[in-house]
Amino acid sequence: KLNLYDIRSMYVSCYNTDIPVGTMEFLSKKYISMDRGTIAFAKVHVPEDWFIGPLPYHIGSSLLFPVGKFEGWWDMKELRYAQSLGVKVNLQIQLECEEVPALDAFGKMMIDLRQQASKDENFELTRLWKALGVQLVGKFAQNSRRSRIKHISNFNTIREMEGWTFIDSDEQYLEGDRAENKALRKHLLKTLKPAVAVRIRAEARIRHHKKMMEAQEKVGPEGLFYCDTDSVYTQATLETGDYAGELQEIGKADRAYFIMRKFYGFVTPEGVLRQRSSGFSGYRLTETQFKSLLEGEELKIVTPGAVLTSPGDILRGTPTDSIHKERLVRTSTTQNREISGLTTKPIKL
Numbered sequence: 160k161l162n163l164y165d166i167r168s169m170y171v172s173c174y175n176t177d178i179p180v181g182t183m184e185f186l187s188k189k190y191i192s193m194d195r196g197t198i199a200f201a202k203v204h205v206p207e208d209w210f211i212g213p214l215p216y217h218i219g220s221s222l223l224f225p226v227g228k229f230e231g232w233w234d235m236k237e238l239r240y241a242q243s244l245g246v247k248v249n250l251q252i253q254l255e256c257e258e259v260p261a262l263d264a265f266g267k268m269m270i271d272l273r274q275q276a277s278k279d280e281n282f283e284l285t286r287l288w289k290a291l292g293v294q295l296v297g298k299f300a301q302n303s304r305r306s307r308i309k310h311i312s313n314f315n316t317i318r319e320m321e322g323w324t325f326i327d328s329d330e331q332y333l334e335g336d337r338a339e340n341k342a343l344r345k346h347l348l349k350t351l352k353p354a355v356a357v358r359i360r361a362e363a364r365i366r367h368h369k370k371m372m373e374a375q376e377k378v379g380p381e382g383l384f385y386c387d388t389d390s391v392y393t394q395a396t397l398e399t400g401d402y403a404g405e406l407q408e409i410g411k412a413d414r415a416y417f418i419m420r421k422f423y424g425f426v427t428p429e430g431v432l433r434q435r436s437s438g439f440s441g442y443r444l445t446e447t448q449f450k451s452l453l454e455g456e457e458l459k460i461v462t463p464g465a466v467l468t469s470p471g472d473i474l475r476g477t478p479t480d481s482i483h484k485e486r487l488v489r490t491s492t493t494q495n496r497e498i499s500g501l502t503t504k505p506i507k508l
Contacts, residue, residue: 176236
């Protein structure tokens, strides 16, 4: 029996923290310290018997939270938090700049606007304020390469939007890369500060980790089943609230099957099977199939109907009646995970 929680407006709620402003400077060896600095390259040792690793670490395209010994760049707030838990931190290189809560007022305004829109049941505005609020830490802030689709006859901005159909099979479109525009790249470099995104995401991970530790302290590791960027699925009963940064209960589950990140199914107390399957949308699994995946079996799934792979297929007039895709679902046992019974453990480095 699980309680399903997530954190309200997680990233925007962290805008009240101090963020880096001004020029970032290297500190000389004699001034390197855990009490100062903004970001650092460090060697760390996370105890191997921990259930929840507190520090993020990239291997290929995967973001892991391992135990053991490894090294990398982290925000100093995250390193200080990890050290307070018992992680050994050996600083190698450190950069520092002035830090002030410059986004505090903006964050509060976004939160208030979104909550008011939600109360008014204006869901379009709710989505708008959410999207605007996370622009500083989402894909826009992190990725300098973004694609665009424009009408091929006019490379200037379409000023009069009324009456325009953006995807029209009788028109010609061009897909391009915004990063090729040097003026745009220069503008983005001036308006986006990567250290800001690093700080906000680090602060969000710290607050999220604290919620998970609270759950673990109440019910032990065996009562904490799944987490994502802002979620905690646990047998523990945690305090909830109505404001950004507080937990909200999004549901309950009598049974659940967590296969991989963002791939799971759970059965509500009413007996309804809910499914989250990022990358496998349209594939509806049965509870029996979830059970078999959890036990290490592989599953071949064929799409139930035609698949539209991209707007380009529509524009090119590609026939879609006969497109059926087969996907092979592999379980966590094929992903180099350490399994103890049906419990995954952090990867040890």
